[in-house]
Amino acid sequence: MEGIYQHFRKEEYAFIDQILDITVQVENEYTPRLTDFLDPRQRFITETVIGSYETIRVEFFGGSEHSERKRALIYPDYYEPQEADFKIALFHIRYPVKFTALSHQKILGTLMSLGVKREVFGDILNEGEEWQFFLDEEMADYVSGQLEKIGKVNVMLEKIPLDDALISVEEWEEQMITTASLRLDAVLGSALNLSRQKAKQMVVSGLVKVNWKTIENPDFECEEQDVLSARGYGRLKLMLIHGRTKKNKIRLDIGFLK
CATH class of the missing domain: 3.30.70.330 (RRM (RNA recognition motif) domain)
Structure with a gap:
């Protein structure tokens, strides 16, 4: 289980520990446990953790099939989850x-x-x-x-x-861009047509989130499927990292939330 940490960022270790603790309780007590509402990144981490247990399962529900934030029910494989279990x-x-x-x-x-x-x-x-x-x-x-x-x-x-519940479905409009690096300020500047200095200032001022968490370090390295949001500019997603161009720029597919 120690090896699971190498796949995630250090700032996500505390959440991994939280899910591991819940999973151990489910395994020992053989009874389901429910989490708070999780964002999509947290759900991905939860699925990864649970995937290493043969007899433990996880199911997500946020109130409707289109929910972005969902609760996780972690349960032993004998159990059959019901909608009411998500409370x-x-x-x-x-x-x-x-x-x-x-x-x-x-x-x-x-x-x-x-x-x-x-x-x-x-x-x-x-x-x-x-x-x-x-x-x-x-x-x-x-x-x-x-x-x-x-x-x-x-x-x-x-x-x-x-x-x-009202139906709210996200739609992304994709666009290819190039950036000098995967640093947060570089990606943000290229995607939003901002100067590197302007993007950096937004980050250090606490106006930018990555995967629903405020990041104030411009050097933060972005990864594929990261969701970025900048106050006043909306939300964007790193859909795909293609590689480098002949001029050594990184080519990305970026999704802009409509």
Whole structure:
């Protein structure tokens, strides 16, 4: 099991340890265990860890088949998971749509201000003026009892069935670029047509995330399938690294989230 760490970055070791601890508990107690909501990178790591155990399985669910953030149920191979095992609640946000507008940032900021960690919440869904969010079922009463305003807007939370979740599907528009290196500032600058200095400043200012984690080191080495987001510029993904050109530039396929 020691060898699993060599496939991941050092900053991911703590999460690997967390999944290993849960898996050992499942193996010893022979009973399922549930994680918080995980981003896609964390799910990949979880699958890799579980794959080394012959009698342990993992299944993911975030409230709908299109969810980006999902909970992992780690269980012994005799067990047959049910949707209810994931303990996910869905709330619809009722608010005066004629007089105000909500945003993903406002909703997330308000939820975080309740003193609850981000991992308790799943996706925030939007379709037109409608907004919903998933969260850990065990926190449903607390959140619904505490959240009365988003910003200055009076809101009411209505708990609804998971089947009534809004559908939100990501679409990526691909483009080939070249970059001098796989350093974060270099990739970001090339993809967004920014100067290297501008990209570097964004990184050190904490405005850039890689795989949903803020990275403030411009030297950070990007890898294939990494998801980058820069505040004010949206999200992009390193789809494929082709190799070097005759001028020793690295050729990449980049996906831009529509």
